Amino acid sequence: MKRLAREVFAGVLLAALCLLSFRIANILPLFKTYSSIWFLPSGVMLAIVLAAPGWLKLVPLLAGLSLYFPAVRDSFALSDEVSITHVIRAIRLYLIYGAAAWILLKITRVSLPIKSWRDVQAFLGVGLVASLIAALTSITLQVAGNRLQLADGLSLAHLWWLGHALGAVMVPPILVPLLMVCFRQPLGEWQWPPPLFWLGQSVIITLAVTLGIIGPNFGVALWYLIIPVLIIVGLYGGFEKSAATVLLAGVITPLLGTLFEGPLPVSDLAVPLVTAAAAALLIGAATSERQRTAQRLIELVAQRTHELEKSHEMQRHLVRSLGHDLRQPVEAINLTIEGLSMRITDPQASKGLDRARELGEAASRLLTRILFYARLDVGDVQVHSEAFEIVALISQLQALYGPIASRKGVVLQWDFPEAELKSDRELLFQVLGNHLDNAIRLSRKGDRVTVRIAEEVQGTGLFVIDQIAENAAQKPGAAGLGLRIVTQIADLLGADNIIEANQRGIILPYPERGI
Numbered sequence: 001m002k003r004l005a006r007e008v009f010a011g012v013l014l015a016a017l018c019l020l021s022f023r024i025a026n027i028l029p030l031f032k033t034y035s036s037i038w039f040l041p042s043g044v045m046l047a048i049v050l051a052a053p054g055w056l057k058l059v060p061l062l063a064g065l066s067l068y069f070p071a072v073r074d075s076f077a078l079s080d081e082v083s084i085t086h087v088i089r090a091i092r093l094y095l096i097y098g099a100a101a102w103i104l105l106k107i108t109r110v111s112l113p114i115k116s117w118r119d120v121q122a123f124l125g126v127g128l129v130a131s132l133i134a135a136l137t138s139i140t141l142q143v144a145g146n147r148l149q150l151a152d153g154l155s156l157a158h159l160w161w162l163g164h165a166l167g168a169v170m171v172p173p174i175l176v177p178l179l180m181v182c183f184r185q186p187l188g189e190w191q192w193p194p195p196l197f198w199l200g201q202s203v204i205i206t207l208a209v210t211l212g213i214i215g216p217n218f219g220v221a222l223w224y225l226i227i228p229v230l231i232i233v234g235l236y237g238g239f240e241k242s243a244a245t246v247l248l249a250g251v252i253t254p255l256l257g258t259l260f261e262g263p264l265p266v267s268d269l270a271v272p273l274v275t276a277a278a279a280a281l282l283i284g285a286a287t288s289e290r291q292r293t294a295q296r297l298i299e300l301v302a303q304r305t306h307e308l309e310k311s312h313e314m315q316r317h318l319v320r321s322l323g324h325d326l327r328q329p330v331e332a333i334n335l336t337i338e339g340l341s342m343r344i345t346d347p348q349a350s351k352g353l354d355r356a357r358e359l360g361e362a363a364s365r366l367l368t369r370i371l372f373y374a375r376l377d378v379g380d381v382q383v384h385s386e387a388f389e390i391v392a393l394i395s396q397l398q399a400l401y402g403p404i405a406s407r408k409g410v411v412l413q414w415d416f417p418e419a420e421l422k423s424d425r426e427l428l429f430q431v432l433g434n435h436l437d438n439a440i441r442l443s444r445k446g447d448r449v450t451v452r453i454a455e456e457v458q459g460t461g462l463f464v465i466d467q468i469a470e471n472a473a474q475k476p477g478a479a480g481l482g483l484r485i486v487t488q489i490a491d492l493l494g495a496d497n498i499i500e501a502n503q504r505g506i507i508l509p510y511p512e513r514g515i
Contacts, residue, residue, distance in 0.1 A: 043171025064090020234283030242284025
């Protein structure tokens with residue numbers, strides 16, 4: 001019962017809105033034609049049929065039929081035509097604009113409130129065609145009733161069409177979302193312009209129309225000043241602000257025109273208003289879609305960035321976990337083998353343990369490379385440049401690779417100055433260690449491998465020089481992961497990566513020299 005009462009109350013308000021639109025249009029006879037009364041009602045009728053739910057879509061028809069009764073006409077001070085004329089007019093207009101709304105909702109499937117580029121195109125196309133049909137049927141009835149000659153009616157056709165088109169184009173874009181709010185329907189991404197915008201645009205439009213009114217006094221036609229106002233808002237404000245400006249222009253322009261100038265010829269005002277309104281709505285829809293697309297892209301980039309950051313952090317955590325969980329058992333195995341080799345004196349067993357120790361050391365070095373490469377890959381390695389003694393770097397290399405070279409019978413030589421070098425010592429150790437490990441592994445017994453650090457023309461060179469034959473250097477695994485590590489480190493240090501037949505290393509740029 002309460003629901004029915006609310007619907008009846010809503011119906012009464014909608015009917016009053018329809019009748020009020022007739023009254024407002026009737027007191028602003030701007031176009032010196034019969035179409036003046038349909039300027040506002042056509043848009044109100046179309047908006048109600050689009051937005052009202054259920055049987056409330058019939059309210060415009062019921063409101064028009066109510067004009068059959070003289071008491072209703074007197075209440076709204078409408079024309080004193082015969083009653084049947086109002087009935088025919090109500091049925092005719094409702095069928096036209098009701099059909100337009102049905103086409104928009106069912107065939108073109110516009111989304112309410114109308115906002116997207118596609119929906120605005122459909123709305124303008126259907127609305128303008130409906131206005132044309134309304135004008136032609138009105139002329140037909142006038143001619144059929146012998147109240148208008150056919151030639152005169154055809155000469156007025158475009159003026160009547162413009163009168164209907166103004167209301168059909170300028171009113172629904174704002175009235176539809178307003179009615180949706182009243183009926184508690186979701187508006188989606190619709191954003192109402194703030195009050196200051198309405199006030200500011202009212203002032204601007206008033207100024208533009210005033211200049212249009214006084215322009216003829218100076219022999220200048222200034223009515224077209226209204227066009228840039230609407231277009232600029234569409235370009236920079238989006239659809240909601242564009243729709244608001246279009247409605248303000250549709251209300252303020254005829255009001256000022258009537259108050260200060262009196263009725264004006266349609267050709268002076270209707271054409272620029274319809275043109276500017278349609279263009280502004282299309283431009284505003286395109287601007288809003290561009291803004292929404294840009295916002296979605298920003299949100300998508302932010303989401304993807306967040307996901308990448310989480311993935312990056314997970315990789316860093318995995319690398320740290322692997323460094324602890326894998327290195328510890330490998331080192332424990334190596335220590336166990338080392339302890340067994342000290343207790344076992346059997347030559348055959350010792351030989352097997354030596355082989356196991358070599359494999360364990362190789363696995364430890366490979367694990368170290370894998371973990372370091374993973375750290376590089378996830379950006380967990382940063383450059384920490386500081387001055388250090390070159391001999392400290394050489395001592396670190398000697399301690400690790402000296403015993404390995406000795407067991408294989410490879411002679412290590414060291415060529416370096418007694419000086420300081422300013423760079424990242426740990427990264428340089430990785431570079432020389434990778435090249436040195438490859439050189440020792442591929443060298444034969446008695447070969448020499450030289451670690452050379454010297455000042456070159458381009459900067460400070462750090463090289464590993466070997467005597468490996470060319471065919472040996474091309475064996476699978478001769479460069480592999482180690483070479484990729486060195487390449488990434490060179491990029492981090494801004495160094496040149498040197499890969500030659502028997503010489504590999506990097507050259508630090510001049511800012512990193514310091515020898």
